Amino acid sequence: MIKMIHSENTFSIADHSHRRLNPLTSEWVLVSPHRSKRPWLGQEESPAAVSLQHYDASCYLCPGNKRVNGVMNPAYQSTFVFTNDFAAVEETHRISDAIMHPLLQHKPVRGTSRVICFSPDHSKSLPLLSLPEIESVVNCWSDQVAELGQEYAWVQVFENKGAVMGCSNPHPHGQIWATDQLPTQAQKVDENLRHYWNQHQHNLLLDYAEMEIELGTRVVEKNAEWLAVVPYWACWPFELLLIPLKPVTHLHQLSKSASTALANTLKNVLTRYDNLFQCSFPYSMGWHGQSFLQTNTDHWQLHAHFYPPLLRSASIKKFMVGYEMMAEPQRDITPEQAAEKLRSVSITHYSEK
Ligand code: H2U
Numbered sequence: 199m200i201k202m203i204h205s206e207n208t209f210s211i212a213d214h215s216h217r218r219l220n221p222l223t224s225e226w227v228l229v230s231p232h233r234s235k236r237p238w239l240g241q242e243e244s245p246a247a248v249s250l251q252h253y254d255a256s257c258y259l260c261p262g263n264k265r266v267n268g269v270m271n272p273a274y275q276s277t278f279v280f281t282n283d284f285a286a287v288e289e290t291h292r293i294s295d296a297i298m299h300p301l302l303q304h305k306p307v308r309g310t311s312r313v314i315c316f317s318p319d320h321s322k323s324l325p326l327l328s329l330p331e332i333e334s335v336v337n338c339w340s341d342q343v344a345e346l347g348q349e350y351a352w353v354q355v356f357e358n359k360g361a362v363m364g365c366s367n368p369h370p371h372g373q374i375w376a377t378d379q380l381p382t383q384a385q386k387v388d389e390n391l392r393h394y395w396n397q398h399q400h401n402l403l404l405d406y407a408e409m410e411i412e413l414g415t416r417v418v419e420k421n422a423e424w425l426a427v428v429p430y431w432a433c434w435p436f437e438l439l440l441i442p443l444k445p446v447t448h449l450h451q452l453s454k455s456a457s458t459a460l461a462n463t464l465k466n467v468l469t470r471y472d473n474l475f476q477c478s479f480p481y482s483m484g485w486h487g488q489s490f491l492q493t494n495t496d497h498w499q500l501h502a503h504f505y506p507p508l509l510r511s512a513s514i515k516k517f518m519v520g521y522e523m524m525a526e527p528q529r530d531i532t533p534e535q536a537a538e539k540l541r542s543v544s545i546t547h548y549s550e551k
Contacts, residue, residue: 220431227527234530245512246478248549249321259369261318277338282311309377316370325468333461344450347490350376360480395497403499407441416537423459426467428537433527435509440502447488447495466545473543481506
């Protein structure tokens with residue numbers, strides 16, 4: 199007879215606290231599913247409503263308007279890119295002749311920062327644009343990566359959306375920062391993808407995508423070219439990882455059909471985001487293409503991260519503080535529950551119903 203000792207201690211991943219490993223960074227996240235029912239008496243955000251104003255005379259990104267430094271934006275019709283008037287990095291080559299102590303090290307950085315307006319329409323965040331308009335944004339990202347990749351080691355395409363994420367303007371826009379060195383995240387992910395390749399002679403992200411499609415529990419969107427999944431190791435409540443299903447290392451190497459399918463995937467996942475809490479869903483997103491310093495592409499696969507802060511409603515966000523700052527990130531609802539919630543909402547935008 200099999201005697202069940204301590205059966206009340208049996209572990210269930212859906213109910214009990216555990217840690218999950220992020221193989222892209224080799225960092226762990228603490229998952230506490232039982233904690234999602236705790237009461238909330240803390241800060242509430244003002245929900246970001248979908249804007250109805252197509253043009254704002256005081257917006258420095260609207261067509262024909264004056265920017266802070268006095269330059270006029272053209273009367274652009276589609277996407278519009280300009281060099282950030284307050285660039286975080288400068289294009290000048292500089293050499294530091296400081297003698298460095300091992301504990302006080304620095305490196306001069308050369309680079310450029312650009313701002314990308316996604317649309318002339320002040321009110322149209324990405325999910326509200328038409329599919330051809332979203333594809334124009336994809337093509338604009340791709341052209342920028344192709345151009346800046348000729349000169350810089352790392353090209354970071356990103357979007358900060360919503361005041362809660364520190365975005366300064368609701369006009370739909372993103373940014374690109376290109377640098378002559380790999381930033382910390384890029385370095386870390388490159389090392390982990392390379393380590394997996396060396397151990398298995400397989401591409402980590404392609405293996406992962408295949409496994410998630412087979413399991414299905416964390417999948418939010420899938421088509422012939424793309425997978426959108428709440429990663430097993432997600433830190434943010436409704437975090438998403440977008441992976442192309444065919445090997446590709448850079449946005450500008452996507453085929454025409456992959457770019458079209460990406461526009462479709464973006465439209466659907468971002469509409470799901472907005473529909474979840476019926477608000478213009480804030481997030482930070484960014485693309486991770488390969489370092490332009492490398493020629494061997496076996497280990498790398500292009501991917502995008504979406505890190506949205508909202509947790510329970512349009513007004514309650516997750517704070518990465520306390521234990522997260524001092525120990526490691528923690529989440530309450532499981533990635534599987536988050537994926538289920540995202541799958542359960544419509545792909546027709548609530549404002550268009
Ligand atoms: P955020 O909304 O994510 O802050 O990005 C807007 C960027 O636009 C920001 O980096 C730039 C800011 O430096 N900007 C200009 O380049 N010119 C302006 O006239 C205002 C803002």
